[in-house]
Amino acid sequence: MLKKTSYAQAINDEILEKLSLKNRYAWVNNNLQSILTTEQFNFFRKVQRFCLKFEKKHDITHKTDEDIYSWIPEFGAEGYITRAHSFECCDLNQDPHGAVPDFLRNLAMDMFDPQFAMAGGATVLAINPVHEHHENIPVRLEAMKELATGKTPGAICITEPERGSDAVHMLTTCDEQPDGSFLLNGRKIFNTNAPKSKWIVVYATSEQNNGNTMAQFLVNSEWDGWNCERVFIPWVPKVHLGHETFENLRVPKEYILGGIGKGREHLFEGLVPERIGIAAMGISESWGALSFAAIYANMRKQFDQEILKFQGVGFLLSELWAKTTNLTWGIFKFIENYDEKMEKFGGQLPPNIARALVASASQFKFHCTALTKEVCYECANLMGGAGLCDNTLMHDLLNISRIQEIVGGSRQIQQYIMSMALRQLFKMI
Ligand SMILES: Cc1cc2nc3c(=O)[nH]c(=O)nc-3n(C[C@H](O)[C@H](O)[C@H](O)COP(=O)(O)OP(=O)(O)OC[C@H]3O[C@@H](n4cnc5c(N)ncnc54)[C@H](O)[C@@H]3O)c2cc1C
Numbered sequence: 001m002l003k004k005t006s007y008a009q010a011i012n013d014e015i016l017e018k019l020s021l022k023n024r025y026a027w028v029n030n031n032l033q034s035i036l037t038t039e040q041f042n043f044f045r046k047v048q049r050f051c052l053k054f055e056k057k058h059d060i061t062h063k064t065d066e067d068i069y070s071w072i073p074e075f076g077a078e079g080y081i082t083r084a085h086s087f088e089c090c091d092l093n094q095d096p097h098g099a100v101p102d103f104l105r106n107l108a109m110d111m112f113d114p115q116f117a118m119a120g121g122a123t124v125l126a127i128n129p130v131h132e133h134h135e136n137i138p139v140r141l142e143a144m145k146e147l148a149t150g151k152t153p154g155a156i157c158i159t160e161p162e163r164g165s166d167a168v169h170m171l172t173t174c175d176e177q178p179d180g181s182f183l184l185n186g187r188k189i190f191n192t193n194a195p196k197s198k199w200i201v202v203y204a205t206s207e208q209n210n211g212n213t214m215a216q217f218l219v220n221s222e223w224d225g226w227n228c229e230r231v232f233i234p235w236v237p238k239v240h241l242g243h244e245t246f247e248n249l250r251v252p253k254e255y256i257l258g259g260i261g262k263g264r265e266h267l268f269e270g271l272v273p274e275r276i277g278i279a280a281m282g283i284s285e286s287w288g289a290l291s292f293a294a295i296y297a298n299m300r301k302q303f304d305q306e307i308l309k310f311q312g313v314g315f316l317l318s319e320l321w322a323k324t325t326n327l328t329w330g331i332f333k334f335i336e337n338y339d340e341k342m343e344k345f346g347g348q349l350p351p352n353i354a355r356a357l358v359a360s361a362s363q364f365k366f367h368c369t370a371l372t373k374e375v376c377y378e379c380a381n382l383m384g385g386a387g388l389c390d391n392t393l394m395h396d397l398l399n400i401s402r403i404q405e406i407v408g409g410s411r412q413i414q415q416y417i418m419s420m421a422l423r424q425l426f427k428m429i
Contacts, residue, residue: 002062002392010389015299019392022052024111024291031287031325035332040104043096047108050078055112062393068116068238069153069196075120076150080105082124084273085131090145098342099273099335103280110284111291114396115238117284118403121277122192123147126154126201128270130218133257140254143199143218152198157188157219157244158267164190165413167203168211168264172246174204176260180253182217184225184246192407194242195230197221202246203267206260214263218255225249235399271409272354272361276335278408279364282372282401283331286324289372289397293317293379296386313382320375327368334360359421366414369404376401 002019009016025048029041036044054074060066075081079094083101086094102124110117127147134140147154158167172186184204194200198221206213219226225248231241258266297308297317307313338357341349349357376397380387387394405411 007390009391011386011391015296015386016391018295018299019292021055021112023295024288025052025108027291027294028107028111028287032328035329036104039096040100043101044104044108047080047105048111050075050080051108051112060113062113062396063390064237066238068113068119069240071116072120072123072150072153074150075109076148079148080109081120081148081150082127084124084128085148087131087144087148089131089134089136090141090148092145092148098339099276100332100339102277103331103335106277106280107284107287110281111288114285114288114393114400115236118236118281118400119153119193119239121281122156123154123197124277125156125270125274126193126197126199128273129156129201129216129257129266130199132269133216133266137254140218140257143220147199153193153196155191155194155197155200155242157191157194157200157202157242159188159190161187161189161243165410167267168214169209170203170205170211170214171208172202172204173208174206174215174217174251174260176206177250182215182251182256184217184219184249184251186246188242188244188246190231191242191244192239194221194244195228195240201257202251203263204246205263211264213260214267215256215260216258216263216266217251218257219249219251220255223249223251233403235403236396268358269354272357274408275361275365275414276331276338278404279331279361279368280335282368282404283324283328285372285397285401285404286320286368286375287328288393289376289379289401290317290321290324292392292394292397293382293387294321296383300383300386307382316378317382320378323371324375327364327371331364331368334364359418362409362414362417362421365408366411366418369401369411372401372404 002016083097083105086097106117130140130144134144146152160171163170174182174184176182200219202217202219203214225246227245228242231243233241297313298306300307380394380398
């Protein structure tokens with residue numbers, strides 16, 4: 001229910017009612033019907049029905065004082081934390097699963113609540129490396145099951161106060177002990193969900209500034225030596241980010257996902273799904289903003305006409321709609337192809353294919369995050385004062401869409417990766 005405001009209602013009852021989640025889903029469904037197969041569409045509708053019921057059952061108003069972390073267990077019980085994997089390895093057998101179902105899950109959840117979807121994305125980033133490197137070790141499987149079923153959110157700690165874009169020259173150290181455990185010392189920052197998470201994937205290095213000595217660990221925040229303060233990001237006030245200090249944080253042997261020398265490879269392997277995930281989130285936010293603006297512009301009257309009928313509004317909205325539709329087709333082609341390849345190669349992409357996908361992931365991340373920033377801002381703008389007040393989710397969409405270019409490697413870093421790929425392509429001719 002859109003009752004976001006604690007202050008005066010700026011949008012009239014008739015329009016506000018029409019802007020319900022149910023109607024926004026209906027609008028997007030009509031748009032995506034031509035892209036989705038019946039099976040895909042049915043799954044999409046199923047997640048939507050769950051979100052609609054959840055919103056009603058808990059009287060969710062999307063106001064800033066709501067605790068999005070308390071929603072996780074119910075979504076987890078339905079298998080809506082991630083659909084990237086089946087989780088047969090921990091007896092969950094999620095069906096359907098893969099990049100396409102996960103995109104649809106995210107789209108439905110993003111339209112329900114963008115901050116909730118964004119925080120969920122960080123849990124997925126913690127799940128992926130554990131899924132890749134659990135080696136059937138019971139404590140890792142148990143941790144993964146807790147994350148995948150919503151018992152706890154998850155986080156990843158890559159970024160450090162002094163090492164952001166330059167993530168492979170880490171300062172956080174890991175020292176191997178005679179019993180095979182490691183002691184971690186150092187600081188991390190901007191880690192989505194970290195203050196709320198039990199399980200966190202942490203990167204550290206045995207020699208500072210040497211990417212060849214990086215390692216990857218699964219850490220329990222209840223262990224001694226884990227200290228975490230919240231970093232407040234005003235653009236996403238419901239999402240909790242962490243600033244951690246590790247003081248002789250001991251990681252037992254069973255929790256080492258990648259030993260010294262494996263950390264960088266594990267970090268890069270996670271970047272393709274992470275960047276595609278951020279691209280998908282950007283596209284989801286664009287659909288969210290379009291659904292609000294398209295309904296609003298068809299109802300709001302000025303000069304005795306629906307504002308959509310004025311070229312300044314209608315043509316701009318059409319342009320944003322076309323760009324979003326086209327990029328959605330592009331992402332869809334990529335993720336369908338990704339799922340086919342994963343199936344063909346038994347869940348493990350050959351290194352040459354994985355390498356080729358790196359540039360595509362950067363292209364999508366770059367393009368979708370640039371688009372969502374434009375779409376969310378312009379849609380809010382087309383709604384005039386109604387797009388700026390707190391009656392709808394436009395404010396959340398506007399702010400989140402401006403964060404996407406930073407997370408998962410900034411715009412300039414994606415451009416750098418793409419320019420390196422252009423160099424490689426040149427060398428191949
Ligand atoms: C909301 C949010 C959530 C986040 N979640 C996580 C998380 O879950 N886990 C995690 O580990 N981190 C997370 N981060 C951190 C994020 O990945 C970093 O903020 C990002 O990588 C940039 O690092 P930085 O902030 O240190 O900026 P810097 O690296 O200091 O960059 C500052 C500016 O310099 C530019 N720049 C830097 N190097 C170059 C270069 N070589 N060429 C051109 N320009 C360059 C950048 O593009 C940027 O514009 C999150 C950040 C935010 C804001």
